[in-house]
Amino acid sequence: MSSFVSPDQIRDRFSQSMSAMYKTEVPQYGALLELVAQINQATLDAQPVLRQSLTEAGELHRLDVERHGAIRLGTPEELATMRRIFRVMGMFPVGYYDLSVAGVPVHATAFRPVSDEALRLNPFRVFTSLLRLELIADAGLREQARDILAKRRIFTDEALALTARFESDGGLTDAQADAFVREVTETFRWHSEATVSLDTYRQLHAAHRLVADVVSFKGPHINHLTPRTLDIDAAQAEMPRRGLAAKDVVEGPPRRRHPILLRQTSFKALEETIVFTQGGDAGSHTARFGEIEQRGMALTRKGRALYDQLLAQVRSMEGAGSAAADYGQRLAAAFADFPDEPEVLLDQALAFFRHHVADEAGFAARAASGTPFDLAALRRDGIVGARPIVYEDFLPVSAAGIFQSNLGGEEQKSYAANAAQAAFEQALGAPVADEIALYEASQAASVEALRVRYAELAGAGAR
Ligand code: OOG
Ligand code: NI
Numbered sequence: 001m002s003s004f005v006s007p008d009q010i011r012d013r014f015s016q017s018m019s020a021m022y023k024t025e026v027p028q029y030g031a032l033l034e035l036v037a038q039i040n041q042a043t044l045d046a047q048p049v050l051r052q053s054l055t056e057a058g059e060l061h062r063l064d065v066e067r068h069g070a071i072r073l074g075t076p077e078e079l080a081t082m083r084r085i086f087r088v089m090g091m092f093p094v095g096y097y098d099l100s101v102a103g104v105p106v107h108a109t110a111f112r113p114v115s116d117e118a119l120r121l122n123p124f125r126v127f128t129s130l131l132r133l134e135l136i137a138d139a140g141l142r143e144q145a146r147d148i149l150a151k152r153r154i155f156t157d158e159a160l161a162l163t164a165r166f167e168s169d170g171g172l173t174d175a176q177a178d179a180f181v182r183e184v185t186e187t188f189r190w191h192s193e194a195t196v197s198l199d200t201y202r203q204l205h206a207a208h209r210l211v212a213d214v215v216s217f218k219g220p221h222i223n224h225l226t227p228r229t230l231d232i233d234a235a236q237a238e239m240p241r242r243g244l245a246a247k248d249v250v251e252g253p254p255r256r257r258h259p260i261l262l263r264q265t266s267f268k269a270l271e272e273t274i275v276f277t278q279g280g281d282a283g284s285h286t287a288r289f290g291e292i293e294q295r296g297m298a299l300t301r302k303g304r305a306l307y308d309q310l311l312a313q314v315r316s317m318e319g320a321g322s323a324a325a326d327y328g329q330r331l332a333a334a335f336a337d338f339p340d341e342p343e344v345l346l347d348q349a350l351a352f353f354r355h356h357v358a359d360e361a362g363f364a365a366r367a368a369s370g371t372p373f374d375l376a377a378l379r380r381d382g383i384v385g386a387r388p389i390v391y392e393d394f395l396p397v398s399a400a401g402i403f404q405s406n407l408g409g410e411e412q413k414s415y416a417a418n419a420a421q422a423a424f425e426q427a428l429g430a431p432v433a434d435e436i437a438l439y440e441a442s443q444a445a446s447v448e449a450l451r452v453r454y455a456e457l458a459g460a461g462a463r
Pocket of ligand 1: 070129264291398400
């Protein structure tokens with residue numbers, strides 16, 4: 001007689017709670033949601049085929065609730081505890097992102113649901129970065145930052161107690177789940193009072209704006225919450241008309257008939273008034289921004305390698321990469337080499353697909369005929385169909401672009417590329433999942449389900 005609320009439901013409540021809080025904290029977020037809802041409605045009205053395919057894939061519902069957020073943590077202990085907290089909500093660390101290459105002294109993972117069913121219900125994800133203090137050159141400042149961070153407590157006692165309760169009891173009751181959501185939301189709240197003096201803030205800021213953002217505050221304020229649009233170019237064009245200062249370029253692949261991976265745009269961070277300790281000096285800080293994304297299909301390792309190669313090709317051209325005036329055209333030209341036909345993407349194993357029976361009678365007849373299971377033949381004859389699997393993760397180059405544009409652009413620190421996945425996982429207290437392996441498993445499970453049904457039908461036919 002389990003009276004526990006499922007982790008999926010807790011996550012759903014939590015994402016709603018975060019969205020409600022962010023709406024009151026950052027009014028432009030409300031404007032962004034409205035814009036995205038209108039564009040999605042117009043896109044669905046104009047493209048009945050898209051509406052139908054989203055409905056068939058069971059994805060239309062999640063579009064309205066789908067958000068991702070981002071936070072930046074200061075210590076390994078914070079990251080390890082965050083992992084336990086996200087687990088209560090059915091969110092697990094997936095992927096490793098090294099942002100040091102892009103001059104941002106953090107590395108990150110994405111906490112997100114992993115099963116197909118959980119993703120359909122509410123795919124809420126949080127891009128979670130950990131500050132890399134070892135990348136601060138000044139040893140004195142590094143130690144000072146470490147001391148400041150060691151003193152803060154970003155979780156409420158009740159949030160920690162309820163997390164321990166979940167771990168020992170195996171779940172939370174309805175009332176406990178509500179309390180958990182309320183308490184954990186506190187961790188992500190914005191605080192306009194810094195925990196440091198203006199002088200210290202300035203020193204941290206000189207090391208890197210991001211160091212100041214993490215070290216000067218009581219907790220890891222949520223810095224954006226991103227809705228998913230079906231047409232990011234329309235959203236990008238509409239943003240300035242609604243007073244949202246969009247960044248110059250859309251990150252990710254170019255516009256295509258069949259979208260791949262992830263395309264993102266954002267508007268600049270807000271200038272916030274901060275009260276510092278000692279004498280109540282006031283100053284300002286930019287931390288929070290707005291972002292919109294459009295998701296396309298997940299790519300195989302081969303497809304991803306092609307994406308990375310084409311993107312690198314455009315970015316390394318003469319004329320400053322994405323700052324080039326004709327970046328959009330260059331991107332589109334380079335990606336002419338990336339097939340834009342679902343059948344080709346499937347046949348060349350560039351993207352992942354979930355397979356399903358498209359013709360029940362034909363499937364049963366084929367099975368009963370004694371023909372061995374042949375996926376390619378079933379597909380060719382229209383008996384089995386394939387729908388692209390949505391990309392549920394992030395892109396390091398895009399993330400770096402988003403970080404940069406919100407750091408004010410002028411921030412150009414460079415660190416040697418030094419991915420440190422083992423150190424990150426040590427801090428996390430667990431390995432991160434390989435995102436491509438998850439898509440692979442999802443595709444394979446859909447084929448296996450067909451194989452099993454085929455065998456059952458063949459058996460029934462033989463009796
Ligand atoms: C995270 C930026 C990365 C994305 O969508 O790629 C990100 C941050 O600014 O903390 O959210
Ligand atoms: Ni984001």
